[in-house]
Structure formats: C-alpha cells, structure tokens
Amino acid sequence: MTNNEKQTINRSVIVGDTSEIYHHRTLNILRNEGLNPFVTYEIESINSGVVCGINQIIDLLDNVLPEADRELWALQEGSEVSDNEVVLRIKARFASFGLYETSLLGTLTSCSSWATAAHDCVIAASGIPVVSFASRSVHPSVAGQVDYSAYVGGCSAVSSLIGGKLTQTTPSGTMPHSLVLIMGETVRAALAFDRHMEKNVPRVVLIDTFKDEAEEAIQVGKAMKETLRGIRIETPIERGGITPNLVDEINKKLEAEQITGCDIYVSGDMNPDDIKKFVDNESAVAGFAIDNYIARGSKINFRADIKEIEGKPIARRGRIPGSKISSRLDRIF
Incomplete structure (x- = not known):
C-alpha cells in the first residue's frame, strides 16, 4: 500500500x-x-x-x-x-x-493479524465491498492501526476518523441506533440525517431499530424518495440475526413498492463463512461492514x-x- x-x-x-x-x-x-x-x-x-x-x-x-x-x-x-x-x-x-x-x-x-482477517472477509465477499468497523472492537489507542491494517488487507473503506487519516480515505458510516432511539422514529431520524448532513454523505439509513426491517425500509423509501441511497441492516442475534432470506425479503418488498436504486448493506458480528452464505445465495447485498472478526485478527x-x-x-x-x-x-x- x-x-x-x-x-x-x-x-x-x-x-x-x-x-x-x-x-x-x-x-x-x-x-x-x-x-x-x-x-x-x-x-x-x-x-x-x-x-x-x-x-x-x-x-x-x-x-x-x-x-x-x-x-x-x-x-x-x-x-x-x-x-x-x-x-x-x-x-x-x-x-x-x-x-x-x-x-x-x-x-x-x-x-x-488484522490485515489477514480483513483479507479473509474480502475474499469471501467475492467483489462485494467490505468496510472495516473494527475500531469499535479495540482499545482506542490502536483504533487507527486496526483500520489501517484492514485497509491494507483489502477493505474498501474504514469507519474511524483516524483510520481515514492514516489511509487517506473518507471514513464510511451511516447512523447508529442511538440516533434513531433518541429521535423516536426511523423515518424522523432519516429525514433529520438528510437535512443536516453534507450533500456528499451517502443517504444510507439504519432500518432495524423499532419495526420489521422490510416495513421500516419501505417507510424510509417512500419518505426520502430519490435521495435514499441505501439501507443498513444489523438485526441482533436476539431477533434471529441477519440472514440471506431476510435480505431477499426486503429486496423483493422494496421492488414491489417500486422503490428502486436502494442498496442493501449488512453489518455486525459476521465471519467469512457468514459472508459467503450471502454470496452463494446471490443475495442483493451491496456491501458488508465487519467489526469483531477483523478486530480479533x-x-x-x-x-x-x-x-x-x-x-x-x-x-x-x-x-x-x-x-x-x-x-x-x-x-x-
């Protein structure tokens, strides 16, 4: 690099x-x-x-x-x-x-170790971009190092500001659950994000906080219309986690509502085997955001x-x- x-x-x-x-x-x-x-x-x-x-x-x-x-x-x-x-x-x-x-x-x-773990994820993704969210899973003193290493390993982007500085790339991220929880509604949070964020920040909305993922995705799509770039799913394991079937369901329901041009991103505690399941299923995933697997190395x-x-x-x-x-x-x- x-x-x-x-x-x-x-x-x-x-x-x-x-x-x-x-x-x-x-x-x-x-x-x-x-x-x-x-x-x-x-x-x-x-x-x-x-x-x-x-x-x-x-x-x-x-x-x-x-x-x-x-x-x-x-x-x-x-x-x-x-x-x-x-x-x-x-x-x-x-x-x-x-x-x-x-x-x-x-x-x-x-x-x-971090670069190799990232590389494992990138290989499993078969050309689908992988973003490092690993900085949230390490001590802050090495946040930049884990993101830099993940980028060397093939990640297309990193999430921390210091990681972006070390790799000379723009940090990648959407919105946390805390924003949606404080705003009280996913659509309200999405519209506030759209109002206050710079125009060059992709409008990608987290859609699994309060309601069924497909339901929230449709509501956000109708509210934001053509400004919506994509949605991010991070369904917790307590609710069954993120699966290829869930992604397929959301994608089909968005198409049925004629909501087009909306990419689907999945994130969370996934490993290369989990990533490969989405690839083998040919699920409509535009990107993966991986944290713990890369951080563990x-x-x-x-x-x-x-x-x-x-x-x-x-x-x-x-x-x-x-x-x-x-x-x-x-x-x-």
Whole structure:
C-alpha cells in the first residue's frame, strides 16, 4: 500500500518503554563487555497471511539505525506471505536495533493479524465491498492501526476518523441506533440525517431499530424518495440475526413498492463463512461492514533470529544458520 499517511513514531517506542526488560539488560551487558557485533537479523512468518506493519517498521529503523553501515530488506506492505517466509532482514550493529525486537514483532503480529482477517472477509465477499468497523472492537489507542491494517488487507473503506487519516480515505458510516432511539422514529431520524448532513454523505439509513426491517425500509423509501441511497441492516442475534432470506425479503418488498436504486448493506458480528452464505445465495447485498472478526485478527505469528555474526553463519538450535534465500525482499536502504 502506498496511499497511506506517514505515521508518527511514539516516543515510548524510541526510548524502549515498550520493549521487554531483557532486551534492556542484554544491551547493558554487551555494552559493559565491549561487544557490538555486525549481525544479520531476520524476521520470518510462522503462518501464511497478509503482512502489514512493514512501513511502520521502516520508519522506526530509519530513525534508529546509523546512516552508514546498514542494510534493510523487506517485503512490500500488504504482500501475501507463506509459512516460514522471510519478511524483513536487517544488517547492522546489534546495539543500534536490538532494543526494538518487541516492537518489531508486536507491530507485525498485530497489524498482519488484522490485515489477514480483513483479507479473509474480502475474499469471501467475492467483489462485494467490505468496510472495516473494527475500531469499535479495540482499545482506542490502536483504533487507527486496526483500520489501517484492514485497509491494507483489502477493505474498501474504514469507519474511524483516524483510520481515514492514516489511509487517506473518507471514513464510511451511516447512523447508529442511538440516533434513531433518541429521535423516536426511523423515518424522523432519516429525514433529520438528510437535512443536516453534507450533500456528499451517502443517504444510507439504519432500518432495524423499532419495526420489521422490510416495513421500516419501505417507510424510509417512500419518505426520502430519490435521495435514499441505501439501507443498513444489523438485526441482533436476539431477533434471529441477519440472514440471506431476510435480505431477499426486503429486496423483493422494496421492488414491489417500486422503490428502486436502494442498496442493501449488512453489518455486525459476521465471519467469512457468514459472508459467503450471502454470496452463494446471490443475495442483493451491496456491501458488508465487519467489526469483531477483523478486530480479533487471524492467526499469523512471526519469529526473529540472528542468522550471522560478523559474516559467519550462526543460529540457535532448531534453526538453520545463515541468511535465508528470499527473492521477494526489496532493498529499502
């Protein structure tokens, strides 16, 4: 991905507050022993998936590695990776980056897990747009990161303002149930939305708050006429959840009332298997908005190892000494 804003590196990362204590102790011991070897250090994926967080790591290492006597090789952000594939290689004096292993692995694991989960949803959707609503399911300090990662994974849009800033896209969203509940009626909320929102904001109305979904959809369609762009359904599990049959019923009843040009969007706690049911049924879904599945992430882990010291191959037991051949790595600097 290239259309993302350069992210500010948190000072707590630079000074090592986010690093595990044994990395601090290691550097202290080596400094007192007068040891600072030139090493080759590789991070590889344990599982397959979509790699994300590369750009943040490049920015970090560009700040902490010396201007000379350094090399950084990496895969492109958003690349699909296979099991045991090298995603990043550093060649530099160990003391210049050894403190940051926690941050390197944590960034890759979190961002790649979110990106991979988003990618799973996008593949299941078979061309139907998927929007990330994952920011509502994570700590606010990482809301931008989860949305950025979901976008790298293939989501067409994200819902948070900070996610929109990081991806340089317009945040996507309709209206919450709280607006409808406070307004007291779905049609009233829809008309207020139409009156007060900028003209470039799509008129997509949430229609499952008070009444039968099809009934509310028809009422909104008749009230808003040609200004209605679409409806969003988020039927709770207590009411049976969102199903392909429900979407088909709403679509047919809208057509019977000659309400045309109204897209149907579904949202909620869905996974790729749920999405695939709508696709296989050929339901009239114009888009999916996914939260928890993306926020939970898909399993993809990484490991980091020194593979050479002063040009000599070395490795811990169980690993193969020396740099691993990888033709997909690009020289960054």
